[in-house]
Amino acid sequence: MxxxxxxxxxxxxxxxxxxxxxxxxxxxxxxxxxxxxxxxxxxxxxxxxxxxxxxxxxxxxxxxxxxxxxxxxxxxxxxxxxxxxxxxxxxxxxxxxxxxxxxxxxxxxxxxxxxxxxxxxxxxxxxxxxxxxxxxxxxxxxxxxxxxxxxxxxxxxxxxxxxxxxxxxxxxxxxxxxxxxxxxxxxxxxxxxxxxxxxxxxxxxxxxxxxxxxxxxxxxxxxxxxxxxxxxxxxxxxxxLVPHQSDAWSFTLGELKRWFENLLLGKTEAAGKIESESLARAAQLGTRTGEMHRALAEETTDPDFAAEPLTSADGKALAESIRASLRQVHELIGKKRTTLPPEIQELADQFVAHERALRQRTDSLGTAVNAIKTRTHGDYHLGQVLETGGDFVIIDFEGEPLRSLATRREKRSPLRDVAGMLRSFDYAAHAALEAHAEYRPTLSTYAEQWSAKAQLAFLDAWLVATEGAPFRSTVHAEEDHLLEAFLLEKALYEIVYEINNRPPWLPIPLRGVLRLLEND
Incomplete structure (x- = not known):
């Protein structure tokens, strides 16, 4: 009908x-x-x-x-x-x-x-x-x-x-x-x-x-x-009911807006204080996130929550997910490249030029990691956190809404949540520029620098909060490689979304992928 x-x-x-x-x-x-x-x-x-x-x-x-x-x-x-x-x-x-x-x-x-x-x-x-x-x-x-x-x-x-x-x-x-x-x-x-x-x-x-x-x-x-x-x-x-001021996304955008305004006015001391406070809050969120992951990894006889070893099959599934996303992105860029502005075309061309290197990075993911997988948040970003006026409360444990319920209940490495939040900080830094679009050439470098600092503050605090946890690998190279894979997976998902829905925002995930190659 x-x-x-x-x-x-x-x-x-x-x-x-x-x-x-x-x-x-x-x-x-x-x-x-x-x-x-x-x-x-x-x-x-x-x-x-x-x-x-x-x-x-x-x-x-x-x-x-x-x-x-x-x-x-x-x-x-x-x-x-x-x-x-x-x-x-x-x-x-x-x-x-x-x-x-x-x-x-x-x-x-x-x-x-x-x-x-x-x-x-x-x-x-x-x-x-x-x-x-x-x-x-x-x-x-x-x-x-x-x-x-x-x-x-x-x-x-x-x-x-x-x-x-x-x-x-x-x-x-x-x-x-x-x-x-x-x-x-x-x-x-x-x-x-x-x-x-x-x-x-x-x-x-x-x-x-x-x-x-x-x-x-x-x-x-x-x-x-x-x-x-x-x-x-x-x-x-x-x-x-959790009394709160806003979600962490809106809170972060507000802090960045104040920071940009003070930078534009030449108020260096005030801008420095705002920056320091925002980075301290990023670290605080990293601590709370680590505490959440520790709580979800507590020993239990409940099979729905009991931790399990990360296996080579988990690594192979992640690798195939990334390869499928790379194929999808390559196809979309081929179809839509001419509709993009020249500066975004240049970024897309850089992505295509490095596609083989990105594929090669997934080849070693089939090796088992000496760590465990647990239940996780599943859809972790700044919008899933409430700012309570000095602290944070984590909400919305549904997982990614378009995935099946069975998929959302799967156990994963907590590093996947970490990758989601790191990408969210990068998005926040660039979204905050929208309020000062006419000053983008001046402020974009500051936004890039804040994103890197906030990501590092969050990650360092999470690492401290989870030190010795069973989901942490004792081999740092393994852990770094796994986090990088989750960051790539997330950024590729973002590229697909932006090229189909918000092409002006496409540079954010494209640059995110290219930075992964620069960090070698």
Whole structure:
């Protein structure tokens, strides 16, 4: 079928039905699947299949969040694409009528799926009663049955201390997940794209909380869905709310902006102080990162977290990943070179000229490293860290969202996380130049120098914090080679992204790769 796209100004008509009629199987369900869902889901920010030609939307399960007749429903939606593959999404739905419906339609038009003269069918995250019911379900460890599966609430220590349901609000920022804040105590993440299996975000936070790791949010609770076949997936994760100023990306950009401004004004002493403080914070983050990796490597009998040796197979898989990325980058540069500005063409040509040397660097990765692999963060960069006004807290342990759940749960060398953060510092240094684009020729050298210093400060602190850890190799050359391989892997991924989406930013990862060759 052809998916009909709608706009918030023209929602589908809402039948004049009670909750149980609209969500029950039958003609209304068929209309819901064939008209309302195709018009609504493709325009949602959290829908990942916009470019994949969705063909069919069908309800997998419907579960009321409370015993109330008009309770919101958690609806699991299967989306089938032209290639017959499917994805499952979570859609919390509520019918509002009267003043509440009019207010929501006026203030949150993007949340409206269908509308009548006096009612709306809406994303229930904007409904206070729904948010209260979610909290009660978790806090009471309630199990609720649906058409096919069931919901079960789980409570962690942070949630068990709260007696009454706090006032709540849905956060306005909508990305791949949705977020709810309860008072000043609990942060809840509602997952939109679902996969069967243990969610690494919930899994790792529960593990770290059990080891009293203070630099990650404490596990507070979760809501799981279990299918009739016993398959389980996490629908929501609650953590203790971490008071913070911003994420570390925004914080770093702000510090660099102040540094650049003082440099341009000739205030050398003030600029030097800002630089020193920013490098001290980079080192502090390196320490916290090392502490996280130590906590994840603590001895355990849990097979999902028990450390394993790094093998030659791990090295061969990394080498093949890099070779595949090199082939992809070579092909993209060949196709798009003439569309790039001359200065970026020159960098691309340098990359191509050194491609053989880069391939040769991967040849020795098939040798086993005398170290172990553990669970890691999996998608580590400055945006995954909160700046709390003097310290850092690490968040979002989901892993790279476009990878499968099984891949995101794989054990790896913690050096992969280190490489991700080192590349993030390089990006921050150059992104900060955007606020002073007219002074780029003057400031770019400073940005390059700060990037190198921040990376070194972070890495040195991480090395100190992890000295003697079992995931560290006793052979420094092995460790250096492995870190370099992860840096190359990450930079190649960035090149592919930038050449397809942000060509003006392509010099950042291209120079990152070329610097690896200069460091020999």
């Amino acid at each position: 052809t998916v009909a796209m709608s706009t918030p100004e023209t929602p589908c008509p809402l039948p004049d039905l009670a909750h149980e009629d609209l969500f029950a199987p039958g003609p209304q369900r068929e209309s819901f699947e064939s008209h309302i869902l195709p018009a609504y889901i493709p325009r949602c920010r959290w829908f990942a299949g916009k470019a994949r030609d969705p063909q069919r939307f069908s309800v997998q399960d419907v579960i009321p969040v409370s015993p109330a007749p008009d309770a919101a429903r958690l609806v699991l939606i299967d989306v089938e694409y032209a290639d017959k593959s499917t994805e499952t999404y979570l859609l919390p739905l509520q019918i509002l009528r009267g003043p509440a419906a009019r207010e929501l339609a006026a203030n949150q038009p993007n949340a409206v799926l269908a509308q009548s003269a006096d009612g709306v069918l809406c994303d229930a995250i904007h409904d206070q009663a729904f948010r209260d019911a979610l909290f009660t379900l978790m806090a009471g460890e309630v199990t609720r049955g649906g058409e096919h599966g069931s919901l079960t609430g789980q409570t962690g220590p942070a949630l068990g201390l709260i007696k009454d349901t706090p006032a709540s609000r849905a956060l306005a920022v909508e990305q791949s997940n949705s977020s709810i804040v309860y008072g000043d105590q609990i942060f809840l993440k509602l997952y939109r794209r679902l996969e069967h299996g243990m969610n690494p975000d919930a899994e790792i936070l529960r593990f770290l909380s059990g080891r009293h790791f203070a630099s990650a949010p404490p596990f507070a609770g979760a809501i799981e869905h279990r299918s009739p076949r016993g398959e389980c997936c996490v629908l929501a994760l609650a953590t203790g």
